[in-house]
Amino acid sequence: MSIVFIRKAIGILIVFALIGTNLNAQDRNDVVKAYNEGVKTMQTDVPAAIKAFEEVITLSDKVGESAADLRQKAVQVLPGLYIKSAVAAVNEKKPVPEIMKTAKSAVAVAEKYGTATHKENAAKLIVQAYNIQATNYFTQNDLPNALVTFDSLLAINPNYSNAIYNKALIYIKQNNPAAYEQTIDLYLEKLKAANDEQKIKQASAQALEYFRGAGSKANQAEKLDEALAMLNKAAKYGDDKDLFYYFADVYNKQKKFDNGLEYAKRGLDLETGEAEAKAKYWFQLGIAQSGKGQTAEACTSFKNAAFGAFAEAAKAERKNLKCE
Numbered sequence: 359m360s361i362v363f364i365r366k367a368i369g370i371l372i373v374f375a376l377i378g379t380n381l382n383a384q385d386r387n388d389v390v391k392a393y394n395e396g397v398k399t400m401q402t403d404v405p406a407a408i409k410a411f412e413e414v415i416t417l418s419d420k421v422g423e424s425a426a427d428l429r430q431k432a433v434q435v436l437p438g439l440y441i442k443s444a445v446a447a448v449n450e451k452k453p454v455p456e457i458m459k460t461a462k463s464a465v466a467v468a469e470k471y472g473t474a475t476h477k478e479n480a481a482k483l484i485v486q487a488y489n490i491q492a493t494n495y496f497t498q499n500d501l502p503n504a505l506v507t508f509d510s511l512l513a514i515n516p517n518y519s520n521a522i523y524n525k526a527l528i529y530i531k532q533n534n535p536a537a538y539e540q541t542i543d544l545y546l547e548k549l550k551a552a553n554d555e556q557k558i559k560q561a562s563a564q565a566l567e568y569f570r571g572a573g574s575k576a577n578q579a580e581k582l583d584e585a586l587a588m589l590n591k592a593a594k595y596g597d598d599k600d601l602f603y604y605f606a607d608v609y610n611k612q613k614k615f616d617n618g619l620e621y622a623k624r625g626l627d628l629e630t631g632e633a634e635a636k637a638k639y640w641f642q643l644g645i646a647q648s649g650k651g652q653t654a655e656a657c658t659s660f661k662n663a664a665f666g667a668f669a670e671a672a673k674a675e676r677k678n679l680k681c682e
Contacts, residue, residue, distance in 0.1 A: 385421040389414055393428045400435065404443045411436050437472035437480070440464040444483045454491050461487035485515050492524065501528050519548040523561070535572055539565075539591060566595040574604050582608050599628035599639075606642035610649065618646035634666035641668045644675060657681035 396410030414432040418425035444460040452460075461484045468480035492507035505528055508521045522545040529538035542565045549558045569592035576585035585608045592601050602625035610618035626639035644659035657679055663672035 385417065386424050389417045389421055389425040389428050392417060393432065396432065396435070400439060404439055404446065408436065408439050408443065411439070433471045437464075437468045437476040440467040441476065441479050441483060444480075444487070448483070448486060448490070454487075454494050457487045457490055481514055485511050485518060488514070489518070489521060492521070496524065496528065499531075501532060504528055517548060519545060519552075522548060530568060535569070535588070535591070538568065562595040566592045566598055566601065568592075569595075570598065570601045570604065573601075573608075577604060577608050577611075580611075582612055597624075597628070599625045602628065603638055603642065606639070606646065610642060610645045613649060615646040615649035618642060619650070622646055633662070637663045637665040637668040637672070641672055641675075644672070648675065648679060653679055653681075 392410050392413040396407045396414060399410060400407035411432040415429055415436075418429035418432075440460075441464045444457070444464040447457045447460045461480075464480040465477075465484050468476040472480065488507055488511035492504050492511065495501075495504035495507060505525060508525050508528075511518055511521045522541060526538055526541040526545060529535075529541055542561060546558060546561055546565075549561065569588050573585045573588035573592060576582075576588055585604070589601060589605055589608065592598070602621045605621035606618045606625060609615070609621065622639050622643035626636060626643065629636050629639055640659045640663035644656045644663055647653075647656035647659055657676060660672040660675045660679070660681065664676075665672075
């Protein structure tokens, strides 16, 4: 090999090395430029800052070690920017799909680059986004999608009690008493753990009313066993004078007059209104007493029941019993 050829070869390598050095320096300059753009816009234009810092990471991965410091700085700020973007979407009440998209992006970036705090904040955002989406479905009466979305929320945060309560409302709309009972009981369990007495009282009253109404409806349809089952579920959530009235009515229809007598008395004890308000309890008391053969007591009860809507029926019963 000639000395001339060797010199040429060395010259070519030196040229390539110089070109490589210049390209590397130029690439770092590109990273610096993208980084400075991100710093410049991060307070005023979060999407632009996100785009710039994403470019920092992409370019620095190509450049290598010489841009590693800038890459690390970009990685540190990106999760917070994504979270800020998602918060803005929620606060500005952006369309639900946009809120979901930004929240999911925040979660993904927090998982990839973020600290424990970033991940916690991103998780809260996705829960909020799911809640907004589910509520939107509920408002549109799209109950199946509302349920699926609330379940997605609860998979992330099982203690999000509002989602549990909203599921209970959906089951009321779907006329699904079994699912409603299970869900409202779970909701009450969460409230008791939090010692939220006011919400416990409100939820219990709602559950009592729901099952009492279901029992009344079954009673009107002469489905007495079903009526009792619903009324017994209602009784889990507290005492109520109207609940006792329906118990008395069902038991009297079943000719279980001892039970009818008991619940008529319990309803009467809770009723603080005037004679007309008390009439229905006196009427059921009279039916039970009559069924037990206590004619004199029944005559007195029907006399006390002869007000308002029960006046004619009470008079008819007194006539049948030949009351004086």
